[in-house]
Amino acid sequence: MRPFLTAAWRNLLMINFEADPAVLRPYLPVHTELDTWNNTCYASLVGFLFQNTRVKGLYLPGHRTFEEVNLRFYVRYKENGTWKRGVVFVKELVPKPLITFVANTIYKEKYATHPMEHSWEYPDAGTFKVAYRWKVQDEWNHLTATALQATQPITTGSEEEFITEHYWGYTKVDQLTTGEYQVTHPQWHTHPVTSFDFHCNTRALYGANFENMLQQTPRSALLAAGSEIAVMPGKKIRTSTL
16 A cells, blocks of 8 residues: 655654543544553653655655644554554644645644744764744743663663554544554664753643643653654544444
C-alpha cells in the first residue's frame, strides 16, 4: 500500500504527565480503550519538526518543513485477537492552514493553526538544546529541553518505550465510528534529557478540564532523535449499534 504522507520527524520533545482517565474518556474513540504503563494513564505534550514532507509522493510548495506541537494520550484496540497500540490527539498545532485543512478533512483530526517557531542549539561539544514555541492569544508558549548530543537506544519495557512505541492513530469520528491509520518508522534512539521547561495556555487550547493535568509536575521528559516516517491511508472502524 502506498503511503498517504512521507516525511522525516526530527527531535521529538515529549513532556509526559499522569492523566486522569475521567478527563480522557470523553475523547476516547469507540472500540478503543485507555492504554497504561505501570497502571498509569499518560498524556504527552509533544513538539517536533516535519522535514521533506510529501503527500502522495508530491512536495507541496511552502509545506516541506514545519513545526508541530500536539497533546496526545495512549490507547489500544484489539483486532483479530491482537492488540494494536495507538495514540489519540486532543489537538495538533501547526503553522500552515493548508495542513490543518487536509488533516481535519481526510483524517478527521483536530488540527489548529498558530504562529510557530523552533530552535536547535549546540552550545558545546556534548550538549544539545531544543525549543518549540507557539503563539496563543498574543502569548508565546514553549517546550524546551537541554540534552546530551550522544543518543542511546530505548530500553525494552521502559517508560520511553511505552511513550514512543505506539504505531497507530485513532480518531473519534462519531459515536459509532473510529478512524484508524498506521504510522511506520524504526525504533528511535533518544538524547538523555538533563533539564526541561514548558509553558502552555492550557485553558485556551484544551479547556479547563485539562488544567490540573498540565499544571502538575511532569513525570518525565524525553527527546527522541526521530527518523523517516510514513503515514498510511486511513480506514473506518464501524459498528451498527453500541
